Amino acid sequence: MKRTLALLRVALRSNFGLTLVRHRLLVEKRDRWMVPLILLGVAGFVPLVLAYIEFLKFMFDALQPAGQETTVLTLAILAGQLLVLIFGLYYVLSVFYFSRDLEFLVSLPVRPSEVMLSKFAVILVNEYLTTALIVIPAFVVFGLLAKRGPDYWVLAALVFLLLPVIPIALAGLLIVGMMRVVNVSRKKDFFILAGSLVLLAAALLAQFSLARTRDMGEVMSLFTARDGLVQVVGAKFPPCIWASRLLGEGLTVRGLGFLALFGGGSVVLLLLLMGIAERLFYRGLVGLGERAAGRRRLSKADLGARISAGRRPVRAVFGREWRLMNRTPLFLLNGIMSVVLVPVILLLALKAGDASGPLLALRSFGTMDAATEILIAAVFFTVCGTLNGTASSTYSREGRQFWLSKVIPVSPAQQTLGKFLHSYLVAALGTVAGAAVSVVLFRLGAGRLVPAILLSLIGGVFFSALSMTVDLARPLLKWMNPQKAIKQNLNVLIALALEIGLLFVLGYLIKAVRSAGLDGSGLIVAVFALLALLSAASLAFLFRFAEKRYPLIAA
């Protein structure tokens, strides 16, 4: 037990770097200027959270007369758990199998299940941060509007703490099983990528089968039965029914029964994972770093053909970025794969009738004026292309190899141009994916498609440059696990919040300009000009900032 606790303590400390943060802020007195910037980034989410709270209140008021208000809890719990399950797949994969400390941990006299438990704890704490934004507002809105007593708040805290356990354990079981098979293969990277995509597709299908559209009669019958909606929403993932019923019933006999089901289910699945870990974890892990090497001697002719004739440095940097991103499964999944997956996920949500906000507006294509449709489509394409971590982790991804970028005789501005071209190519791919989806599903005509694509492409320059600036300000170079460089990188979150915040600001600005009388093609040209100006300014700033910042980054 002492040994397990020691492992847990070290895992949490090294993962969340609290000691390092404390040392940097209080002892070295570095990075203090980052604190307000981080707060600003977090503030970018405030409008979203406020809108979400309003939505929850509206939902509660609408469902209460039919006795269906518990659905607010069920939906939030389900959303939280599915989010953990779907995105948790990559996360579990990277933490369980690609952390650099694993080689060291394997050599220690500890059981595989203890190592896995320490990794499980790291994921659990991270998932609290992920699910908090979705679940806590729902719990608070429900608790206040339903005027619940103290027992509700205690149970709500308990449910929140247990909520990620079942999905992480499920993701863990799937990944441990997959890696046991992959580790016998010679093409490990390929199978890791393919296996992850299959698991992701299965999880997505499961999610969207839950949200399939029903006919009117069916919907009416759901409203007439008590908790009918809860049953339907949670039917395919019972733990979320148990949790919401537990909160709905409180400390009654029935409530305690649901507590036993929810709590017991969590414990049983965790124990099952530990049991499986004891048998399979190390078999999937040991030797994973080994790669099949051809060790074929290259002939002089082969060597001559494969030696480059001398590319320009910007092209060399671009080529390096492209290869390193695409050959690291976790970078690929979070970068290029996500620009293809985001439009697909958004569309599946749309098809399933699970959409809100601008997405819902996409469904009304063909009924709005041209300028509105062009602007909405442009926002959709931009989001598809730039809401991923490619640009905002471009310096961080270099990690411990950043020393090379500091010693080569290529100016920081030129290196940054190579990196920008790579990030922008990924963003442009997202624009193309979004555009393709819009054409196929919404029959967006060329007259609206082309201006929307142009707006998105010029907007992509601005948002890519902005995201790169955020990462350049404080690159995360000392990571042990590639997931940290991209998925758990605070820079990615800050850039994301900034982009969402700026899109909101742009939206309000456009609304104001429209009410002042500028509309139609004049408005589109004005937005394009504004984005072009922002793009030029942000790129110029980025190159200058790179020249100033590179010499100060310790590698």
Next chain:
Amino acid sequence: MIELQDVSKSYNKGAVRAVDRLTLTVRPGEIFGFLGPNGAGKTTTIKMIVGILKPDAGRILVDGKDNQREALATKAVTAYVPDEPEIYERLTGLEYLNFIGDVYGVAKKDRLERIERWLEAFELQRAVGDPIQTYSHGMRQKIVLTGALLVEPRTFVLDEPMVGLDPRSAHQLKEAMRAHCDKGGTLFFSTHVMEVAERLCDRIGIIHHGRLAAEGTLDELRRQAKDTASLENIFLQLTEK
């Protein structure tokens, strides 16, 4: 030629002084060995010479040019090999060498000739087409060295280059180091292996607590230390506190 003029570097806002007013000159045609206990400031000094770290005070000149004001010009004539061969694992050895050739602007003909020569010398011909992640520590060290030798710079800066090398490769490297300086090049390297420093270096500097404790040829060091025995004894005597 490398010149360090009153160079200082501190960490933790001045609480830890890693290098303290260091002044030394490495002349063309000279192999300069940089010795010192762990934490004495060797790697910090080397990182400042190649531009990875910025000095808090003082100037560093490479081939007469300030490495902060004319950073690109000094980097173009310098090749660096770090103590840990941390390089792009997902590239093949050849892709890495091509990247280095591209950014240093090495012509294709020279590139082919040098890559062939050094792959042969370090016995890497069979591995060069494979991803670097399949390499052992020693092979990684050799591919980094091949990248540095491919550039044929005027100045080499090597941080413990012999670590992880097999005896044949270490011998090849020592030969290359000597040949480079015989042609008028400059070489600055750190090592913990006294025998290597004793046999290879034209001059030696010993750094202790961030300061240059001694500097000169082996004979000069012996006179300074009042000891005619080995470099190891001189080192121990100069760094005992």
